[in-house]
Amino acid sequence: MKKLLMTAAVAAVALGLGSTASLAEAYKACWIYVGPVGDGGWSFQHDEGRKAVVAELGDKVETVFVENVAEPDSDRTIERLARDGCKIIFTTSFGFMEPTLKVAAKFPDVKFEHATGYKTAPNVTTYNSKFHEGRYVIGQIAAKMSKTGTAGYIVSFPIPEVIAGINAFMLGAQTVNPDFKVKIIWANTWFDPGKEADAAKVLLSQGADILVQHTDSTAPLQIAQEQGKFGFGQASDMMAFAPKAQLTAIVDSWGPYYIKRVKAGMDGTWTSQQSWDGMAEGAVTMAPYANMPDDVAKMAAETQAAIAAGTLHPFTGPITKQDGTVVGESGKPLSDGEIHGMNWYVKGVDDKLPQ
Amino acid sequence: MDQSLAVMLTIITAATPLLIAAIGELVVERSGVLNLGVEGMMVMGAVAGFAVAFMTGSTLLGVGAAIFAGIAMSALFGFLTLTLVANQVAAGLALTLLGLGLSGLIGEAFVGQPGVKMPTLFGIDALVPFSLLLTAGVAYVLFRTKTGLVIRAVGNSHSSAHALGYRVIAIRYLSVMFGGACAGLAGGYLSLAYTPQWIENMTAGRGWIALALVVFASWRPLRTLVGAYLFGAVSILGFVVQSMGLGIPSQFLSSLPYIVTIIALVIISGNKRLTQANTPACLAQSFVPDR
Numbered sequence: 001m002k003k004l005l006m007t008a009a010v011a012a013v014a015l016g017l018g019s020t021a022s023l024a025e026a027y028k029a030c031w032i033y034v035g036p037v038g039d040g041g042w043s044f045q046h047d048e049g050r051k052a053v054v055a056e057l058g059d060k061v062e063t064v065f066v067e068n069v070a071e072p073d074s075d076r077t078i079e080r081l082a083r084d085g086c087k088i089i090f091t092t093s094f095g096f097m098e099p100t101l102k103v104a105a106k107f108p109d110v111k112f113e114h115a116t117g118y119k120t121a122p123n124v125t126t127y128n129s130k131f132h133e134g135r136y137v138i139g140q141i142a143a144k145m146s147k148t149g150t151a152g153y154i155v156s157f158p159i160p161e162v163i164a165g166i167n168a169f170m171l172g173a174q175t176v177n178p179d180f181k182v183k184i185i186w187a188n189t190w191f192d193p194g195k196e197a198d199a200a201k202v203l204l205s206q207g208a209d210i211l212v213q214h215t216d217s218t219a220p221l222q223i224a225q226e227q228g229k230f231g232f233g234q235a236s237d238m239m240a241f242a243p244k245a246q247l248t249a250i251v252d253s254w255g256p257y258y259i260k261r262v263k264a265g266m267d268g269t270w271t272s273q274q275s276w277d278g279m280a281e282g283a284v285t286m287a288p289y290a291n292m293p294d295d296v297a298k299m300a301a302e303t304q305a306a307i308a309a310g311t312l313h314p315f316t317g318p319i320t321k322q323d324g325t326v327v328g329e330s331g332k333p334l335s336d337g338e339i340h341g342m343n344w345y346v347k348g349v350d351d352k353l354p355q
Numbered sequence: 356m357d358q359s360l361a362v363m364l365t366i367i368t369a370a371t372p373l374l375i376a377a378i379g380e381l382v383v384e385r386s387g388v389l390n391l392g393v394e395g396m397m398v399m400g401a402v403a404g405f406a407v408a409f410m411t412g413s414t415l416l417g418v419g420a421a422i423f424a425g426i427a428m429s430a431l432f433g434f435l436t437l438t439l440v441a442n443q444v445a446a447g448l449a450l451t452l453l454g455l456g457l458s459g460l461i462g463e464a465f466v467g468q469p470g471v472k473m474p475t476l477f478g479i480d481a482l483v484p485f486s487l488l489l490t491a492g493v494a495y496v497l498f499r500t501k502t503g504l505v506i507r508a509v510g511n512s513h514s515s516a517h518a519l520g521y522r523v524i525a526i527r528y529l530s531v532m533f534g535g536a537c538a539g540l541a542g543g544y545l546s547l548a549y550t551p552q553w554i555e556n557m558t559a560g561r562g563w564i565a566l567a568l569v570v571f572a573s574w575r576p577l578r579t580l581v582g583a584y585l586f587g588a589v590s591i592l593g594f595v596v597q598s599m600g601l602g603i604p605s606q607f608l609s610s611l612p613y614i615v616t617i618i619a620l621v622i623i624s625g626n627k628r629l630t631q632a633n634t635p636a637c638l639a640q641s642f643v644p645d646r
Contacts, residue, residue: 036555038459038466068455068556152598158605183598186605192559193550195590198369202594205361217557219550226472240467241552352602 026062027266029053029258030086032077033067034093035191041216041235042190042252043067046092046115049254056259060266071095075102082107088265090258091115093190094159100124111265116161118340120272127257130278131161132168132339133307134250134286135212136314137300138232139172141247141289142210143180144296145230150181151210152203154220156190158354162214164342168314169212170349172303183208184351193219204229210247221245230291237287248300249287256282276336279308315339320347362595364478368549370587372397372541375486376565377572377579378493379537384569385497386530387510387637388436391447393538394562395454396428400542402458405553408471408546417471418482418543425539426532428454433531437524440641451562459555470551480548482540487580489537494576506530510635513642523642538562571620573633578623586616 031050033043050063064086069077074096081089082103088111091100097117104112104124112124120126142151153169155162166184173180183206185199196215200223203211211231213220218241224231225245233239233249257277264270277283286304289297306312315338317328322345328334345353376393383390390396403424408417432450435441473480497503506526508516513523541561546553564586572578593608 036459038463038555040467040554183600185594185597186609188605188609189559191556193552193554193557194369194372194545194559194561197550198365198591199594201365202362202591203598205358205365206595206598208598217550217554218552219554222470222550222552240469243469350600351597352600354605 025060027057027060027088027262028062028064028086029088029090029262029265030063030081031065031090031092032069032074032081032096033065034069034071034095035216036067037065039191039216040218040238040241041233043092043216045236045252046090046254049258052255053258053262057262057266061262069096071099075099078103078112079106082110086110088113088262088270094157094161111270113261116159118160118274120274122272125261125272125275127261127275127277128161129252129254129283130276131250131252131284132164132314133278134284135165135168136172136307137286137303138212138248138250139169139174140176140303141292141296141300142169142212142232143173143176144299145247145292146177146180146210148207148209149177149179150183150208151212152200152206152208153182153184154196154199154203154211154213154215155184155186156215157188158186160340160342163345163353164315164339165214166349167342167346170346171314171319174348178348180348182212182349182351184349186354187215189215191216193217196220197223200224200231218242233287239287239290244291246287246290247292248289251285251287253283253285276340279304280310321345322347322349360478362591366584366587366591367479367483368587369591370583371480371483371486372544372549372561373565373568373586374490374580374583375482375544376538376541376562377568377583378486378490378576379534379541380566381569381572381574381576381579382493382497382506382537383530383534384638385510385574385635386506386527387513387635387640387642388527388531389443389447389639390429390432390450390531390534391444391566392428392432392450392454392562393534393566394558394560395451396425396535396538397454397542397545397562397565398458398556398558399424399428399454400539401546401557402462402465402542402553403539404543405470405546405551406461406465409465409468409553412471414471414473414547417547418473418540421539421543421547422536423539425535425537425542427535429531429535429538430528432535433528436641437527437531440643443639443641455556462553462555465553466555468553470546470553472551473548475548480544482544482548490576490580497576507635510637513637513640517642517644523644527642538565541565568616568620571617571624573620573624574635575633578620581623582616582620585619586612589615 035043037047090113092115094116100114116128197219200220221231221242225242313333315334318326400421404417404421407420435446436443568582572582589612
């Protein structure tokens with residue numbers, strides 16, 4: 001209904017019904033989300049970021065969002081927003097990349113910001129967060145907490161961000177337990193609570209006792225809770241869904257970035273860039289460490305602090321790949337480009353990468 | 356818990372909502388009405404079931420609310436298509452959109468609230484045996500009783516049924532509302548047993564799969580049962596194979612349930628003439644009595 005109301009509002013503006021003098025002054029910033037804002041995860045956090053923009057800039061900004069946008073035909077939605085006077089449009093899923101570029105070429109005066117992609121244009125910026133930093137931390141926790149020495153990992157699609165997450169998780173886990181194992185299930189969806197729950201149940205039945213997810217719903221954590229096992233929240237603090245199972249969560253904090261970029265758009269200092277913030281910039285934070293012994297929480301907090309301070313980098317060379325080849329110079333982190341384009345597993349991951 | 360038993364229980368949980376929703380839609384289509392709003396009715400059932408169970412702490416009341424929400428949605432569909440003679444395809448699609456939007460609005464307050472889980476017996480939810488009884492019951496009523504004969508007659512030739520004195524519109528209303536009750540119940544199963552929580556869009560397309568199952572099962576209840584369980588089994592076994600790390604492409608495994616189910620049901624349906632004989636002749640046709 002919210003969506004319908006919003007659509008009606010957009011339509012009204014398009015017809016010139018809704019544009020009053022005060023609205024005409026406001027800078028229009030728009031978002032499209034791949035899931036519902038009520039997903040309690042990825043899209044929810046982006047919407048929190050949007051709300052932060054409203055809280056910061058008040059009347060000076062008018063925000064619009066469209067949720068549940070299917071990736072394949074998102075160009076229609078993006079184009080509609082561009083036509084309806086959005087000055088800056090945030091497209092918040094990897095699959096929106098090509099549609100965003102396509103529409104951006106038609107609207108050179110509109111600023112586009114695409115999350116998690118890698119292609120830019122004069123009016124298209126990409127932005128992302130270093131989620132793998134958080135995954136390194138949860139890898140260490142998982143290895144400490146697991147009794148079977150095996151984690152179950154539910155993933156969405158084989159894109160570099162997800163693969164880098166798996167690798168960072170394993171590298172973190174291996175610092176604690178070099179023989180740590182991970183079982184991987186590709187759900188081939190970002191959001192399907194039932195399917196994610198099914199995958200979680202299968203993983204637990206196959207000997208995993210810690211669940212990690214790179215899909216957006218809270219279902220896997222809930223299964224962990226039901227069966228007395230542990231898991232980690234994704235994108236958002238999911239403690240309310242699984243108070244006995246969530247060890248911590250990698251929380252995306254988009255607010256500061258959105259405020260910065262909307263302001264830049266308003267005062268004309270906006271330029272195309274590739275932004276990649278992490279724990280140091282406050283874009284990636286960890287939910288409170290819970291359901292674990294103090295020494296594990298302490299270790300996790302120390303690792304988190306070291307990453308934020310820049311003294312620890314999850315991908316520090318040399319790193320042995322699954323096929324035995326070695327990348328990275330000793331003591332030096334991999335370049336951002338290498339992480340952005342990651343299409344290989346580290347040694348110890350017992351899965352073949354879908355091609 | 357034994358490994359294969361755990362996997363089997365997962366298969367049953369995955370298949371049950373599909374089966375319940377599909378059986379309901381089967382009756383609707385047998386009466387000659389095509390309701391494409393299964394997804395919308397299901398998601399409304401999910402939110403209503405969760406909301407009531409959360410507020411009262413009783414899953415039984417939750418199940419009741421889920422069924423009621425499904426019936427309310429289907430009654431709206433019935434009013435549009437049967438009384439106002441609107442296009443069934445368009446009205447069904449609108450019902451899905453309405454359900455997805457409205458459930459998001461109603462459910463906003465319930466996002467992130469702890470759910471109440473339906474009691475289980477040996478790891479099986481109470482609705483699982485019920486879904487099997489429902490299938491058997493529908494199969495019996497549709498093909499062994501006069502009521503079933505009348506429903507099928509209305510679906511095959513509404514003019515003849517009308518001429519014989521049957522109240523076509525009333526029978527269709529009841530069938531549509533039975534379908535709504537089943538879809539609502541299937542939704543309630545999702546939010547009360549499958550993943551006891553409320554998240555927007557939590558049906559994630561299951562209503563559409565149920566719709567497809569009805570067609571591929573050629574409107575036969577027992578084939579629908581086979582189809583739903585096959586679909587559940589292949590999806591879950593796909594996950595099992597993946598977790599073993601055999602390196603079979605996951606995209607292939609993800610598409611396998613659809614492929615296998617379609618192939619299997621086409622084979623079961625076998626004889627083309629029989630399949631056509633099962634298709635309700637008046638499916639999706641509006642009925643306006645002559646006088």
